[in-house]
Structures are given as structure tokens and as C-alpha cells.
Amino acid sequence: MTQNITVTVTPASATIDPGGTQLYTATVTGTSNISVTWSAGGVQGGNSTAGTISSSGLYTAPAVAPNPSSVTITAVSTADSTKSGTATANIRVHHDNQDPQSGPIKLGTSGGNSTDTTRSGNQLFCCSGTLGSLVSRAGTLYVLSNNHVLNKSDQGAVGDPISQPGLADSNCGTAGIRTVANMSQAAALKTSNVDAAIAQIVTGQVDTSGTILDLAAPGQPAQPSAITGLPAINQAVAKSGDASGLTCSTVTATNALIRVTYSTSCQGGTNFDVTYNNQVAIAGANFSNSGDSGSLIVDSSNSRPVALLYAGSNTGTVGNPIQDVYNALKDSNGVTPQVVGGSDHPVACPAGLQLQPGSPGPQEKRGLPQSEISRATLARNHRMYELMQDSAVDTVEVGRSADNPDESAVVVTLRGLASLPIPAQVDGVRTRIVENGEFNALHPQAKQAAALSPISETEVARARGAKQQHAEELMTNSAIIGVGVGASNDSPGESAIVVFVEKGKSVAVPAVIDGVRTRVIATDPFRTFNWGKSTVKACSRK
Known part of the structure; x- marks a missing residue:
């Protein structure tokens, strides 16, 4: 008789300090043998890197958070080793x-x-966030951050005290x-098109050079560039x-129309x-x-400010263009603030954290519905x-689109430069252009340039025009939470209209809009609170 064994682990997710403990419980159904074996990070009993877990399910986090900082906890049924349940241990990462x-x-x-x-x-x-940078306006120095960090999402008042560290990093207490600084001016959230505020510094309390922690490299503070990017x-x-x-x-997309969720208070407010x-x-x-709300986003090649971070999701981050922030925070005489900085310098990014643009997903059609493969x-x-007929075309096959992984594509493999543009779709099916190994070996510099170089201004303008015409119409569908201008993953060098779709919701996004390819990114809603990690007990972060 076949047993229908299930294993459920609780809690499903927990946030744990380095060296801290968490008791996990496994509930086994479908058999009288309810015993399990425990593993952490794929290792039975765990180890010093992932943390250890006892036979009773008591997990002890490692002394130093691993990278990534989430560890999978697994309970395997003793009665049937093919049946298991999992949970997540999120190890808090400490930063200076x-x-x-x-x-x-x-x-x-x-x-x-x-x-x-x-x-x-x-x-x-x-709640608290990040005091991102120092700005100067008409000779006065201010801390720059978000409205929702300094001004409580339009609920604060001029003169409110701005603390370091934030309350969320002091367990909601005032000790330490x-x-x-003191709150000075905020751009109204619903009318200014930015989430930004400034607070005048208290004399002697803020480094007036504008130095930002780790901006040269981990552990090495530096000024941002004084030049706006x-x-x-x-x-x-x-x-x-x-x-x-x-x-x-x-940067995934610019010129994006994005819907972002706020809360009227730190806990239990109205979204x-x-x-x-x-x-x-x-x-x-x-x-x-x-x-991280309020952080200054800079060009990592020269540290020039380009945006002010204010929201995120499980797949990405959004920021206000820094020039828009300046313009929204003019004084009564029309004087705008500017970031206090120094000369250009590169940022030495931590190993493994620099993403490469336009990296395509797998080409295989495995997992696609048969209807998509047939189409x-x-x-x-x-x-x-x-x-x-084009001599540069090596093969024409069926695979998965890299611009919309839920759709199939006609995959065109090139062994050279095509004499005519490959159409963005054929018979209503997306095309995907790849270079074969022989061509890559002969032209490695060309391949690298295609992956790393920016999209031409002509291409950007083409996509920007289509986005401006259709973004508002697309966002009348509540499942679409953003529309921007980015790069196609199906055709390197081409622009795309990037459509952010809420995960779990089905939307038919056209493969091409006004002759421009579309690229679909599934994401959780963008929020200004509690994204990317669990809420800390008794306090929250923005």
C-alpha cells in the first residue's frame, strides 16, 4: 500500500542572530513513523559554515553569517527518504x-x-532607514534621505529630531x-514624483566632507563624486x-513608470x-x-550620484533620479541642493556582487507548456x-525566450553578423538571437562589448517613445506594477520595453510594441518597507 507521506517544517522562516538558536519542528503525516533527520545547508547535522542542527531540530546559527545569509533547513522522513520539508533560517548580517x-x-x-x-x-x-549623503544648499548643510525615513511619509514635522543610529538598530530604545540633524524640508509624496527629504545637520555631529561608509571598498569610507551623473x-x-x-x-531600466506601496505608520497602518x-x-x-531606504546610488566606475534609493522587492530596487531629487528640494529662492563630494573614483565592489547586464537565461525548452513548444x-x-537565406544564420531552433521565460522563442544562432535585421517576432512568436561558439571564439572582444556596452541613444529613444505612448495603458492592468526602458535579453544591443508583472498573476504582454521588443520581469510589489528580509521583532526597517 502506497503511503502519502508529507513533512512540514515550522516555523517556515525565522531571522536569527549569528550564534543564536531556533527550534524547528517537523510534522510528519501519512505514517506512524514520525521521526526525521535534520540538515542545514544541505549537510546532515550542518557544519560551521551553515550552522548546526541537532536531532531534535535545534538549530544554532554560525558565528559569522554565510553569503548568501539564508540557510535552508531540511527535515527528511525516516520512513521514506524521498519525502522532506524545508524552512529558511535568515542569519542577520552585521554591517558597520x-x-x-x-x-x-x-x-x-x-x-x-x-x-x-x-x-x-x-x-x-x-522604523528607520539610511542617512544617505550630505548635501549643500545656499551654504547650509543637510542630510539627504527619503521622505518616508526623515518625515514619516508626510506625517512628520519640521524640527523633528533625526538620530544615528536609527531606532530599528537600537531595539526601539533611545540609549546610544x-x-x-533636524527635519527641514520634504517633497510631498503624491505630487513631487520623488521620495526625498533633507534635515539640517547639528553642528559638530556630521562629517562635513560628505564621506560615506564603504564607498571606496568594504571598510574604506570615501566621498562620492561632486559631479552629478x-x-x-x-x-x-x-x-x-x-x-x-x-x-x-x-541598471535594469530607466524612465520607468512604477507603482510603490507605502504605509501610513510604522506598524499596523493603512497601505x-x-x-x-x-x-x-x-x-x-x-x-x-x-x-537601505535613503541610500545614495552612484555610478560604480566613478562614484557620481545617479539616484536616491527608496523602495525594493524580491527582485530589484527602485530609485529617484538624483537630478529630480535636487529639483524637488529647491528653497524659496529656487536654489537646489547638491551632494557634497570630491573627485571621481571607482567603487571596489565586493566579490560576486557585480551583476553583468543582459545575461540571458537558459535556452532549453524544458518546463514550457506543450502549447508553447507547438506554437x-x-x-x-x-x-x-x-x-x-542569410549566410550568417547557422541554425533555427525552438527554445525559451530570455525576455519572457514563460514563453517559447524561435532561437536563431548566428556565426557572424547578419546582413539583415532578425525580426523581433515571427508568426507571433518571439525570436531570440544567440552567437555560436565558433563565432564567440573568433570574436571574444565583440561578444564582451555586446554584453557590457550601453544601449545606443537611438535605441533608447526608440523604446522611450513607445513606453511613453503605452505605459499608462499597460498599467491599467493591476497585475502590471511598472513599465520602463531597458535592454533586450533576446537580442543583444536592442532596447526593450521592460514590463514588471506581479508574481503569480497572469498577463498577456505583447512580444512587440510599436516595433520595440518587450521584456517581462516577474516581481513582488515594490514597497518602501519590509522588503528583502523579515521584520525584526519589536522594530521595523524602511
Whole structure:
């Protein structure tokens, strides 16, 4: 008789300090033998890197958080070793950005409005973010961060104390924190198209050189460049913030229309959405976490400011273009603030954290519905002879689209430069262009240039025009939470309209809009709170 054994591990997710413990429980059904064997990080009983777990399910986190900092806890049924359940242990990563500082503080550090607390029953919740950078306006120095960090999402007041570290890094207590600035001006969230605020520094409490923690390299603070940069598709960027320290990635999209969720209070408030236009989207789940709001995003090749980080999701980060931030924070005489900085310098990104732009996904069709494979097969059979007339075309096959991994593609392999442009779709099916190994070996520099060089301004303008015409219409579908301009993964060198779709929701996104390819990214909603990590007990981060 076949047993229908299931194993469930609780809690499903827990956040644990380095060296701390968490008891996991396995519930086994479908058999009288309810015993399990435990593993951490794929190792039975665990080890010093992933942490250890006893036969009773007591997990002890490693003394130093691993990279990545999430460890999978697995319970395997003794009755049937093919049946198991899993949970996640999130090991808190400590960064010097979170520490109290003595003397004038460096920026990129934990901080926020000292009144940003909410009481629920007998428990106190508090929020904070990152004091991102120093700006100067008409001879006065201010800390630059977000409205929702310094001004409590339009609920604060001029003069509110701004502390370092933030309340979330002091367990909601006031011991060890100090006031380093006072709230001065905030751009209104729903009308300014930015989430930004400034707080005038308290004399002697902030490093007036504008130095930011880790901005040269981990452990090496540095000034940002005094020259304002411009965000660009595939641009390598960096930030130093409270929650995740120094991280690096690349720009996924510019000119993005993005819907972002806020809360009216630190805990238990009412959520509301704000839609921003011409935003900057950054790739990768590891670029930011809750607590990094307010960080200055810079071009990692020269440290020039390009954006102000304010929200994120499980797949990426969004920021306001820095010039828009300046313009929204003019004084009554029309004078704009500027980031205080020095000369250009590169940021030495931590190993493994610099994402490469345009990296395509797997070409195989495994996992695609048969209907998708059949659709692409028909298109391939119908158009193969026509495509093969170009001597540069080596093969025409069926595979998976890298611009929309839920769709099939007619995969055109080139052994040289095509004499005519490969169409973006054939018979309603996306095309995907790849270079074969022989061509790559003969032209490695060309391949590298295609992967790393920015998209031409002509291509960007083509996609920008299509985005401007259709973004608002696309976002009438509630499952679409953002539309921007980026690079196609199906056709290196081509631009694309990047469509951010809420995970778990089905949306039919056209393969081509006004002659421009589309690229679909599935993501959780973008939020200004509690993204990327679990809420810390008794306090929260922004």
C-alpha cells in the first residue's frame, strides 16, 4: 500500500542572530513513523559554515553569517527518504553602517526620525532607514534621505529630531542614539514624483566632507563624486546603506513608470500606493534590503550620484533620479541642493556582487507548456527557410525566450553578423538571437562589448517613445506594477520595453510594441518597507 507521506517544517522562516538558536519542528503525516533527520545547508547535522542542527531540530546559527545569509533547513522522513520539508533560517548580517558612531558621523549609516514609533498592545514598533549623503544648499548643510525615513511619509514635522543610529538598530530604545540633524524640508509624496527629504545637520555631529561608509571598498569610507551623473541602461552602480552595506549591481531600466506601496505608520497602518514616472530600476534581490531606504546610488566606475534609493522587492530596487531629487528640494529662492563630494573614483565592489547586464537565461525548452513548444515549432517550420537565406544564420531552433521565460522563442544562432535585421517576432512568436561558439571564439572582444556596452541613444529613444505612448495603458492592468526602458535579453544591443508583472498573476504582454521588443520581469510589489528580509521583532526597517 502506497503511503502519502508529507513533512512540514515550522516555523517556515525565522531571522536569527549569528550564534543564536531556533527550534524547528517537523510534522510528519501519512505514517506512524514520525521521526526525521535534520540538515542545514544541505549537510546532515550542518557544519560551521551553515550552522548546526541537532536531532531534535535545534538549530544554532554560525558565528559569522554565510553569503548568501539564508540557510535552508531540511527535515527528511525516516520512513521514506524521498519525502522532506524545508524552512529558511535568515542569519542577520552585521554591517558597520548599523553601528553607533562617535564623533561627526559618516553617511550611508543607520538613522531616521526619532519619533517614528507605533505601539501595538504592549509592544513598541519603530522604523528607520539610511542617512544617505550630505548635501549643500545656499551654504547650509543637510542630510539627504527619503521622505518616508526623515518625515514619516508626510506625517512628520519640521524640527523633528533625526538620530544615528536609527531606532530599528537600537531595539526601539533611545540609549546610544543621538540627534545629528533636524527635519527641514520634504517633497510631498503624491505630487513631487520623488521620495526625498533633507534635515539640517547639528553642528559638530556630521562629517562635513560628505564621506560615506564603504564607498571606496568594504571598510574604506570615501566621498562620492561632486559631479552629478546620469542613470543609464546596463550602468554599473553601487550603494552603501544600513541594511546590506556596500552592494553593487546594474541598471535594469530607466524612465520607468512604477507603482510603490507605502504605509501610513510604522506598524499596523493603512497601505497606500504612489505611482512615480521616470524612475531608475536596479537589478537583483541582493542590491538592497529594508533599511537601505535613503541610500545614495552612484555610478560604480566613478562614484557620481545617479539616484536616491527608496523602495525594493524580491527582485530589484527602485530609485529617484538624483537630478529630480535636487529639483524637488529647491528653497524659496529656487536654489537646489547638491551632494557634497570630491573627485571621481571607482567603487571596489565586493566579490560576486557585480551583476553583468543582459545575461540571458537558459535556452532549453524544458518546463514550457506543450502549447508553447507547438506554437514556436509551427513558426520555426514556417519561417526557417526564409531566415536561413542569410549566410550568417547557422541554425533555427525552438527554445525559451530570455525576455519572457514563460514563453517559447524561435532561437536563431548566428556565426557572424547578419546582413539583415532578425525580426523581433515571427508568426507571433518571439525570436531570440544567440552567437555560436565558433563565432564567440573568433570574436571574444565583440561578444564582451555586446554584453557590457550601453544601449545606443537611438535605441533608447526608440523604446522611450513607445513606453511613453503605452505605459499608462499597460498599467491599467493591476497585475502590471511598472513599465520602463531597458535592454533586450533576446537580442543583444536592442532596447526593450521592460514590463514588471506581479508574481503569480497572469498577463498577456505583447512580444512587440510599436516595433520595440518587450521584456517581462516577474516581481513582488515594490514597497518602501519590509522588503528583502523579515521584520525584526519589536522594530521595523524602511
